[in-house]
Amino acid sequence: MATTHPALVRLLLAVVLLAGAGAARGFYLPGVAPADFRKKDLLSVKVNQLSSIKTQLPYSYYSLPFCRPETIVDSAENLGEVLRGDRIENSLYVFEMMEPRLCQIVCKVVLSQDDAKDLKEKIDDEYRINMILDNLPLVVPIKRLDQEGPTVYQHGVHVGVKGQYSGSKDEKHFIHNHFTFLVKYHKDPNTDLARIVGFEVKPYSVKHEYDGEWKGTGTHLKTCDPHARRLVVDSDSPQEVEANKEIIFTYDVNFEESDIKWASRWDTYLLMTDDQIHWFSIINSLMIVLFLSGMVAMIMLRTLYRDISKYNQLENQEEAQEETGWKLVHGDVFRPPVHADLLCVYVGTGVQFFGMLLVTLLFAILGLLSPSNRGGLMTAMLLLWVFMGLFAGYSSSRLYKMFRGSEWKNVTIKTALMFPGIVFAIFFVLNALIWGEKSSGAVPFTTMFALVLLWFGISVPLVFVGSYLGFKKSAMEDPVRTNKIPRPIPEQPWYMNPVVSVLIGGILPFGAVFIELFFILTSIWLHQFYYIFGFLFLVFVILILTCAEITIVLCYFQLCGEDYEWWWRSYLTSGSSALYLFLYATFYFFTKLEITKAVSGVLYFGYMLIASYAFFVLTGTIGFYACFWFTRLIYSSVKID
Numbered sequence: 320m321a322t323t324h325p326a327l328v329r330l331l332l333a334v335v336l337l338a339g340a341g342a343a344r345g346f347y348l349p350g351v352a353p354a355d356f357r358k359k360d361l362l363s364v365k366v367n368q369l370s371s372i373k374t375q376l377p378y379s380y381y382s383l384p385f386c387r388p389e390t391i392v393d394s395a396e397n398l399g400e401v402l403r404g405d406r407i408e409n410s411l412y413v414f415e416m417m418e419p420r421l422c423q424i425v426c427k428v429v430l431s432q433d434d435a436k437d438l439k440e441k442i443d444d445e446y447r448i449n450m451i452l453d454n455l456p457l458v459v460p461i462k463r464l465d466q467e468g469p470t471v472y473q474h475g476v477h478v479g480v481k482g483q484y485s486g487s488k489d490e491k492h493f494i495h496n497h498f499t500f501l502v503k504y505h506k507d508p509n510t511d512l513a514r515i516v517g518f519e520v521k522p523y524s525v526k527h528e529y530d531g532e533w534k535g536t537g538t539h540l541k542t543c544d545p546h547a548r549r550l551v552v553d554s555d556s557p558q559e560v561e562a563n564k565e566i567i568f569t570y571d572v573n574f575e576e577s578d579i580k581w582a583s584r585w586d587t588y589l590l591m592t593d594d595q596i597h598w599f600s601i602i603n604s605l606m607i608v609l610f611l612s613g614m615v616a617m618i619m620l621r622t623l624y625r626d627i628s629k630y631n632q633l634e635n636q637e638e639a640q641e642e643t644g645w646k647l648v649h650g651d652v653f654r655p656p657v658h659a660d661l662l663c664v665y666v667g668t669g670v671q672f673f674g675m676l677l678v679t680l681l682f683a684i685l686g687l688l689s690p691s692n693r694g695g696l697m698t699a700m701l702l703l704w705v706f707m708g709l710f711a712g713y714s715s716s717r718l719y720k721m722f723r724g725s726e727w728k729n730v731t732i733k734t735a736l737m738f739p740g741i742v743f744a745i746f747f748v749l750n751a752l753i754w755g756e757k758s759s760g761a762v763p764f765t766t767m768f769a770l771v772l773l774w775f776g777i778s779v780p781l782v783f784v785g786s787y788l789g790f791k792k793s794a795m796e797d798p799v800r801t802n803k804i805p806r807p808i809p810e811q812p813w814y815m816n817p818v819v820s821v822l823i824g825g826i827l828p829f830g831a832v833f834i835e836l837f838f839i840l841t842s843i844w845l846h847q848f849y850y851i852f853g854f855l856f857l858v859f860v861i862l863i864l865t866c867a868e869i870t871i872v873l874c875y876f877q878l879c880g881e882d883y884e885w886w887w888r889s890y891l892t893s894g895s896s897a898l899y900l901f902l903y904a905t906f907y908f909f910t911k912l913e914i915t916k917a918v919s920g921v922l923y924f925g926y927m928l929i930a931s932y933a934f935f936v937l938t939g940t941i942g943f944y945a946c947f948w949f950t951r952l953i954y955s956s957v958k959i960d
Contacts, residue, residue, distance in 0.1 A: 353581045354453055355512040356416040362502070362515075364412035365394060367449035367456075368404055368759055370475060372845050372912070374444050374919045376758040377404035383441060383478070384434040386411045386426035386568050398701060398769065399694025404760030407451065414502065416513065417574045421550060422543035424536045425568040435562040438478065439492045442560070447475030447846075452502065453515040454691050458588065460519050472588060474846055476522045479560065493557040495522035497543070498570040503577040505584075516577050516584035524557035527567040543569055585690055601854065604831040604861040611827065611868035618875050645878035649954055651806045652878065655722040656886035660730050662943075663722070665890065667715025667782075668738040669940020672933060674707040675700060680859065683852040701773065708735065708778040712785030720790050731786035735779040738936060742929055743774070749925045752918050808882050815880055817888055824869050825895030828938055831865045832858050833903060840907050844923070866893035866938045867945030874946040889946035894939025901931040 356362070368377035381387055394407040411425050430438070450457035458472035479494040503517030528541045543551050551571070558566055579587070656662060679700050682688050688696050715734045716727050724730065753761040762770075814820065835858045841847055870892045874885050904927040914920055 353514050355507075355514060356504070357511055357513075358417045360416040362414040362416055362452060364410050364414070365407050365451045366410045367407050367451055369441065369446045369478070370404075370449060370846055371441075371444045371446045373914060374446075374916055375844065375914065375922055376753065376756050376916075376919060377406075377760040378441075378446070378757075379406050379759040380408060380410075380448065382757075382759070383437055384428050384430060386428065397694045397698050398766065399697030399699075401694075401766045402697055402762060403694055404758070405694065406759045410450070412450070412500075412570065414500070414572050417504070419571075419573050421545040421571045422540060423570050423572070424538060424540070425570060426536075427533060427565055427567050429565045430560065430562055432562045435560050438494060438560045442477075442479040442481060442492045442494070446478045447473075448478060449475040450518075450520075452518040454693075455515060455518045455584065456588070457518050457520055459521070470587075472519075476520050479524065482557070492560040493524040493554070494560050494566060495524050496527075496558050496566050496568050497523040497525045497551045499523070499551070500570060500572040501575060502572065503575050503579070505577055505580055514581040516579045516581060517575075517587070523551050524554040525551050525569070526556050526558045527569065529567075540567070540569070589690065601857055601861070603834065604858060604865070607827055607831050608861055608864050608868070611865060611872065614872050615868050618872065644881070645875070645953070648806060648878060648881050648883040651883040652885070652950060652954060654805065654883065655724075656884065659722045659886075660719065660724065660726070660733065662886060662890065663715040663719040663724075663730050664733045664737055665936060666718055666940055666943055667711040667713075667734045669936045669943075670714040671704065671707040671711035672937045673940060674710050675703040676859070676937070678703050678707075680852055680856055684856055701770075705773050705778040706781065708781035709785040711735075712782035712787075713789035714785075716786040716789035717792065720792075727786060727790045731783055734786065735782040738932075739774055739778070742932070743770075745925055745929055749922055752921060756918055806881075806883070808884070809880070811880050811882060815877060815882070817891075820873050820877070821888065821891045821895045822898075824873050824892035824942075825897075825899055827869045828862055828865045828893050828896040829899035829903070831861050833899075836900070836903065837907070840904065841911070844907075844912060862938070863941055866896070866941040869893060870942035870946045871949045874949060878950070885946060885950065886943075890939040890943040892946075893942030894935045896938050897931045897935030900934050901927060904931070 366380040369380060369383065370377050381391060388409055388411050392409045394409075396405060396407065400407070414420070428434075448457075456474060457476065458474060459476050461471045461473055476498070477495060479492060481490050481492055483490055499521045501517070501519040501521075502515060503519070504513040505516045506513045525542055527543065529538045530541060531539070541549075542556070543549060551569070560566075679688075679696070682699060683696065688699060711734050712731055715730055719727055719730045747767075750762050750767070814823075835854065839855075870889050873892055874889055877885055877888065905924075908914070908920070908923055912923070914923060
C-alpha cells in the first residue's frame with residue numbers, strides 16, 4: 320500500500336511538473352533530524368519482515384532459524400506499518416562506524432526437520448530478508464546488462480537459491496549464510512561526524528569449515544580467514560539446506576565514503592529510469608482530454624447556444640409544442656430518482672474519498688510523506704478518511720434535502736456505515752485468511768480495535784455533524800419546477816441504451832489512467848518503490864477532467880433524446896471505469912505475477928475488489944457533480960413558461 324499500495328495535488332502546475340520530473344529528490348518531514356556518527360560508534364541493524372512477490376504473505380524474520388539475540392525487542396510502529404505487515408526487531412548484526420570487519424561469525428544453527436522444511440519452502444517462494452540501518456532499507460545492487468544505465472536496486476536479499484551441484488541433475492536448496500555489507504557515508508569536511516547514505520549487500524552461500532571445537536564467535540574458520548587471505552567472494556562451495564546439519568552465519572562489513580548528501584540519500588532508491596513511459600502516459604491521457612474538451616466546447620459554445628437562443632425566441636405555445644429536444648423535459652429533469660437516498664449516500668462517500676486523496680497527494684507532493692517515514696502514507700490516508708467524514712455527511716444531506724427528503728438521519732447512518740462497512744467486512748475475511756497462514760501480515764486484534772474506534776469514535780460523529788449542518792442549510796433551488804405527472808420517455812436508439820452508454824463512458828476515464836495504473840500495481844505487488852507523485856497528480860487531474868467531460872457529453876445526448884433519468888446514469892457512466900480497472904487487475908494477475916497459492920490469489924482479488932469499489936465511488940461522484948452542474952446551468956438559461 321503499499322504497498323502500497325496502494326495510492327494528488329501541487330500548489331502550482333509548474334511546481335508539480337518539477338516534482339514529476341524529479342520526484343525522487345530527497346525531502347524530509349520537518350523536524351526529522353539526521354543521525355550523526357563518529358568513528359567506532361555502534362550501528363545496530365534491525366530486521367523487518369520476510370517478503371515474497373509470489374505469495375504476498377509476509378512473515379516475521381525470526382520465524383526462520385536465523386541467529387536470534389537473547390532478547391527480541393520490537394520497534395515502535397505506527398498504524399500504517401502494522402497494516403503493511405512490518406515487524407521491525409533488533410538483530411545480532413552490530414557494526415562499528417568506519418571500522419571494516421571481515422569474516423565475522425554471527426552464530427551456528429543446527430536445523431531440525433521442520434526448520435529445513437520451512438527454509439526450503441521460503442526459498443521456493445523466493446522470500447527476501449529485509450533489514451534496516453539508520454532508517455535505510457537494505458538493497459542488493461544489480462548492474463544493468465547494457466552496463467551504461469544506472470544501477471538497479473533490489474529491495475531485500477533472497478533467503479537462498481535453488482541449483483544443482485556440478486554433474487548432478489537433482490535440484491537442491493542453498494541458503495545465503497554470508498553477507499558482505501557495504502555502508503556508505505557522507506563525511507562533514509569540518510568535523511569528524513558522518514551520516515549514513517547507503518546500505519547495500521551481496522549475499523553468498525558458503526559451507527563453512529572450522530578447526531577444533533566450536534568456540535562461538537571466536538572460532539577460527541578455515542573457509543573465511545582474513546589473515547590467510549581467504550575471503551568469501553563466490554558461492555562455489557554452497558551451504559545446502561539439510562535437516563540435522565549445521566549452518567554457520569557470517570558477514571563482512573565495509574565502509575565507503577560517498578559524495579551523496581544525507582538529504583538526497585533516497586534518490587538512488589527512488590531513481591526513476593522509465594520517465595519516458597510516464598510522459599507517454601501523460602501525453603496519451605491529454606489527447607483523450609483534448610478530444611473530450613473539444614466535444615464539450617462544441618456542445619456548450621455552439622449547439623447549446625443555438626438551442627437556448629431558439630428556445631427563448633419562440634413566440635407562442637404552438638411553436639413550443641412543435642419543438643423537440645432537451646428543453647421539453649424541463650419539468651421532469653430534476654425529478655428525484657429512484658433510490659434517491661442511496662444515491663445521496665454514494666455521492667457523500669465519493670466526496671469523502673475525493674477529499675482524502677486530494678489532501679494526501681498534497682502532502683506527498685510537498686514532501687511531507689517522505690519514504691523515510693515508513694507507513695506514513697497509509698496512516699495519513701486513514702486519518703484523513705476519518706476527518707473527511709464531515710464533508711461526506713454535509714454533501715449527502717444537502718443533496719437529500721434537494722430531493723425533498725425528510726429522513727436525513729437514515730441517510731446519515733448509511734453514509735457513515737455503508738462503504739466503510741463493506742470494506743471492513745472484506746478486509747476482515749482477508750485478515751482471517753492471513754491469520755490462517757500464520758503470517759505476520761495479519762492485523763492484530765488491538766489494531767483492529769483501533770480501526771473500529773477511529774470509525775465509530777471519530778468518523779461517524781463527524782458524518783452526523785456534517786449531515787446536520789447540510790440539512791439545516793437552505794435547500795439548493797431547482798432552476799425549474801417539477802411536473803406532477805412524469806413525462807413518458809420515448810424509445811432510445813441502441814447506443815443510448817443505459818447499459819451500453821454506461822459501459823462506453825467508463826472506457827475513457829480508465830484509458831486516461833491505465834498506464835500509470837501499471838506502475839502503481841507494480842509498486843504494490845512487486846514490492847518496488849513508487850514516489851513519483853508529480854506524475855500521479857497530473858494523471859489525477861486528467862482523470863477528473865475525463866470523468867467530468869465524458870459524463871457531460873453523454874448526459875447531453877441523453878437529454879436530447881428526451882430521457883430525463885440522468886441522476887443514476889451520470890454516476891454510473893464514469894463510475895463504470897472501475898469495472899475496467901478490475902478487469903485490468905485480472906489481466907495483470909495472469910500476465911505479470913507468479914502467484915501460485917490459492918490464499919494469495921484470494922488476497923490479491925480481495926484487495927483489488929476494494930480498490931475497484933473505491934475507484935467506482937470516486938469517479939462516479941466526479942461524473943455526477945459534473946452532470947449536475949451542467950443540467951442546472953443549461954436549464955437555468957432558458958425561459959420557462
